[in-house]
Amino acid sequence: MAETGPAVADRKVENDHWVVCMQRVRDNDDTEAFAALFGHFAPRVKAFLMRQGTDAATAEECAQDVMATLWHKAHQFDPRRASVATWIFTIARNRRIDIARKDRRPEPEELDWGPAEQTDQADAVALQQESAALSEAIAELPAKQRTLIEAAYFGDMSHSEIADRTGLPLGTIKSRIRLALDRLRHAMN
Missing domain, CATH: 1.10.10.10 (Winged helix-like DNA-binding domain superfamily/Winged helix DNA-binding domain)
Known part of the structure; x- marks a missing residue:
């Protein structure tokens, strides 16, 4: 059943506001619009990442990276495909996956000191x-x-x-x- 009523209208108005902010960042490198986006979304991204099991320091660093990506890639945002929040949290999710993959990479083996064994020709x-x-x-x-x-x-x-x-x-x-x-x-x- 589709949700209707004031809550849906409020979310649409809020998303429209964020879309305008994204357009201002994209078109004018508008730092005030970016500050508004940052102030609203960065803490939410950090909380999202921490709920996913990311430690606080890594979540903070990742949130900063997500917001930097927002600034640099604002031109890639398409309001017809996703809301601003969906776009930002998708970037955050992908960053979290990248971090998890890097954390799972094996450590290099210890180097042996001394002469190496002769390899078979x-x-x-x-x-x-x-x-x-x-x-x-x-x-x-x-x-x-x-x-x-x-x-x-x-x-x-x-x-x-x-x-x-x-x-x-x-x-x-x-x-x-x-x-x-x-x-x-x-x-x-």
């Missing part, structure tokens, strides 16, 4: 051949896929970081990386 040659084949397969990828693979795996960037840097939608990045990995798997088999 056949293993060394096989590894060298496999590396050469992989380099060749990467070079044969379409440029759009190759640059994303290089950023993700050699540049150690998350998909969201790549999206921020390239301006491409996150779904496009994930799709191109998935296609590139499929091509690489076929090339290596």
